[in-house]
Every structure is written in C-alpha cells, then in structure tokens.
Amino acid sequence: MKENRILIGEQDHYLVIPILAEKPKKKIFFIVEDTYFTELNIPMLEEEEVEYQYDYLAFLPISQFQGKEILLKGDYTQNFINGVHTAKHIIKKRQNRPQIHFTPDYGWINDPNGLLYQGGLYHLYFQYNPFDTQWDNMSWGHAISKDLLHWEQIDTVLFPDEDGTIFSGCGIVNEFGLLGLPKDALLFYYSAAGNANELSKGKDFVQKLAYSLDGGNTLTKSLVAVPTICKENRDPKVFYHEPTKAYIMCLWLEGNEFAILCSVDLKKFEISQRLFLDQGFECPDLFELKIEDESGENTQETKWVFWCADGYYYLGNFDGYEFHVEGSKKEAYHTKLPYAAQTISNMDGRVISIPWLRTKTVNKLYTGCMGLPREFNLCRCKGELRLKQSLPKEIRERINIIYSMNSKESKEVNLKWEKESVLGLQLTLKKDQTSKGFHGFILGCEVEYNQENGVIKVGEEQIPIKTPLEELSMIFDSGIIEITANNDIIYAVIQLEHSISNDEINLSSNEISELMIYEVK
Incomplete structure (x- = not known):
C-alpha cells in the first residue's frame, strides 16, 4: 500500500x-x-x-x-x-437540473434519512456516496430548507467507520432532555452496516445513536441503542407515543418481518412485537392519520398506518405496543420511481413524507433525487379508506396561476410558457357519458388519457390507474413529472429520457371542463 x-x-x-x-x-x-x-x-x-x-x-x-x-x-x-x-470553500456546479426536486451537488443519493423540523428549519439527511455516481461508501449527506421547496446542501455529516457503512435512520428532537443532553439537541438513530467495509469485517448490523448540539450541522456518534436482532436488521424510525409516554422504534428485520420496540429513556429499546407484513420490505414508518369524508371534511376519526419502502401501506390499530393490521396491503405508488419515503418528525401532528426517486445518472455528475414533500391524510372513497398525498401548504402558497379556463364549449389551448420556474397544470374532465379523455403536448411531451382503458400516457410511460379519471394534476420539473389524480389518491412519478426544453402547451379541451396552468416559484 x-x-x-x-x-x-x-x-x-x-x-x-x-x-x-x-x-x-x-x-x-x-x-x-x-x-x-x-x-x-x-x-x-x-x-x-x-x-x-x-x-x-x-x-x-x-x-x-x-x-x-x-x-x-x-x-x-x-x-x-x-x-x-x-x-477553504466548496465550489458548486448545479446547472441543468430540476429546480424544486432536491438533487445532490454531485454523487449518488438514495433513501431520505433523519427528516425533522426545528426552529423554522427543515433538515433532510440522505443516503449518500459523494465519491461516485453509483451506490457505495454509504454516508449521510445533509440539506436544509426554510420552505420545503428550496434546499441547500451543506456538509456531509456521517462517514463509514469501524462499525460499518452508514445505512438509513431517523431524527428526532430531544424534547424531554434525555441521555444527559439538552432539550434542543437533535438525536439520530441509524443502522451501522457491519461487514460492509474492511474496517467492520465480521460484524453484524446494529442500530446506533448519534447526536447534534449545533442544530444538526455536525453529528457525534454515540452508543449502540439496539444490538443485532437479525444479521442485517436496519432502517430504524423512532417517534414519541403520548398515551404510553414512551418512544417507539420500527425496524426491518429480514424478509417480510418487522419489529416494534419501546423505550422510556432512548437508550434501551425492548421488542414489544415482531410482525410479518404481506410483501413488506425495508424502511418502515408508523403514523396516525386523520380521516376525511368523501366531501373532504375532517371526520375527527383517525387510523394508524404502517408503511414500507415500496409504498405499500397497511391500515390498522396501534396501542403503543403492537400494530394490528385491518384488511389487506394497499399501494401508494402507481410507478416504481418513488421508494423508501420517510415522514418528517416534530411537525405538530402533520404527517409530511418525502420519497427517494430512483432517477438515472445526469451528465456524469449525480444520480437520484428526492420527490416533492407530500402531506398524508386518509379519505373515504366509495366506502374504502385510501391514502391522499397532497402538496403541503408551504408549496401551495407558492403556486401562481398563469392561465385558467372554465368552459362547456370545445376549445383548443395553445400557449407559450416564458417563465423560468416550474410548470404545473390541473384539469377536470367532463362528467357526461361522452367523455373519452384528452390528448395534447405539454412542453414537447405527449400527454394522453384514454377513458376506455383507464391509462394515462406521458411520453413513452403508460400508467394504469384502474379507476375512471375525474381530475388530474401534473408538475413538470426538468425531466421529472409528478402526477396526482382523483383527490390526490393516485400518485405517480416518471423521469423523461431528456430534459424538457420546449416552451409550448397545446391541449385539445373538448373533454376538459376546467383547466388551470400554474407556475411554482
């Protein structure tokens, strides 16, 4: 050597x-x-x-x-x-990339980690390999935002060591001043991936604690909070459960098996349940959601949701010790690009999630990005509870309408978009029996909906939605397109092969009753 x-x-x-x-x-x-x-x-x-x-x-x-x-x-x-x-300083090179979807300055990213809010600042940590555009050297990168829309990447905080590479985990605020640390300290539980590098050869995975005393800028590695249960158990997600006055940790064990652990001191966690979830895998999360009726009004009812990496979610009840599934697995994603979403802690009852988007390498500079934050709720749809994934108010407040149409007459929409911001549109289809869908070109990308087969086509991507389309929202950000429909219960994200450069919007509105085009500043 x-x-x-x-x-x-x-x-x-x-x-x-x-x-x-x-x-x-x-x-x-x-x-x-x-x-x-x-x-x-x-x-x-x-x-x-x-x-x-x-x-x-x-x-x-x-x-x-x-x-x-x-x-x-x-x-x-x-x-x-x-x-x-x-x-002494970092030189940044960030041209030719999405504007409101977080991308790293360089390198590879995957799972969002340690998501939390404190003092007007949102923290996004993430699985990171600064040293290549492929998966390796798992570390924790770090970005901050004041509005959930504009993110600034700052220094990487955790690197591989003698306990292994740094896999996924979560972050919380030390609100009760435990572990001998101040109440404003930030606590992070992460998986140390033993045997994943030379320095940790022969070790298994453990869940470790790190803490920050400077607002999350630097992290100090500390104790092992959960020794090995299964060889590669990983992805701890911790939250405080008020009724039992205890902290709860969800952990993936192996295969389709997960664990729920409890702690009163954030130092020692004990297993209260091991459970199997149909096709569940990695990156668990557990949260309670409000239920809306079919008109969108809050019913005062709630339901617990167990979440996994593929966007599979399971409704049920949680008593602070065990989660009991009601019904079968449901799917939040209509495409495979989103994965490993995590909710932001310390949000005062709101449940806001950010997924990793498995996008391709761009200009040999970076691979992967994050989806837009989505606020979760449950709604009743034809008697069934479904997950809503809506833009949070922090983003909706920055939407500026640049065109609107509400007409029963047939009309062609031909516009030029001249703004240096992100384009979005929202449309509602006619509800009469003659409605067949719509077709058009948005910034050079062909968009089509066929009512007969229930398929949305964007470029070469076909998205079967399995239900009649009533309204559709699309956000175009460089080569990334986020799609929601039918009161935000349908959610899909795609990546185009080439970034959008055309500035024209051409739609045949024969079947469209309402159309709104907007920019996200």
Missing part, C-alpha cells in the same frame, strides 16, 4: 478529491493520529494515464483536523494523489 500525508491548514475545511465516475475503484483509508477516520472506495484512472481527468470534485469535511496531518493509505495511483488537495 502507498502512503501519503497531507497537512490540513489552520483555515482548511475540506479535503478535495477528484472523481472520475463509474471507473474501477481503489480502497483508501484516511487516518489521523493513528486513528481511522474513514474508509472509502474511490474510482480512478490507471497509472499510465499522462494527465489525470475527473468528472467532478468531491469535498470531504476535515475542519476537526485543522493543524494536523491526514494519512491516505491505499493502492491508489500517483496521478490520483497528485490531484488531492485541501480547500
């Missing part, structure tokens, strides 16, 4: 690493004062290349090591190490 020492200056905040995405990887250990800081797999060119090339620069936070030397140990090439250097 080669060894190179780099002195971290008194004002240096980052170690800058050149990344040539999706090339063969070399393992590098980062060591400070004989202690392993992290271990990373870095893609790089072979030694014989004359001049080192890269797609982007990754910034590894090292402020805590100012004035010290960091040792890089591994089988890297000399050309690679010549490109590694320190920096």
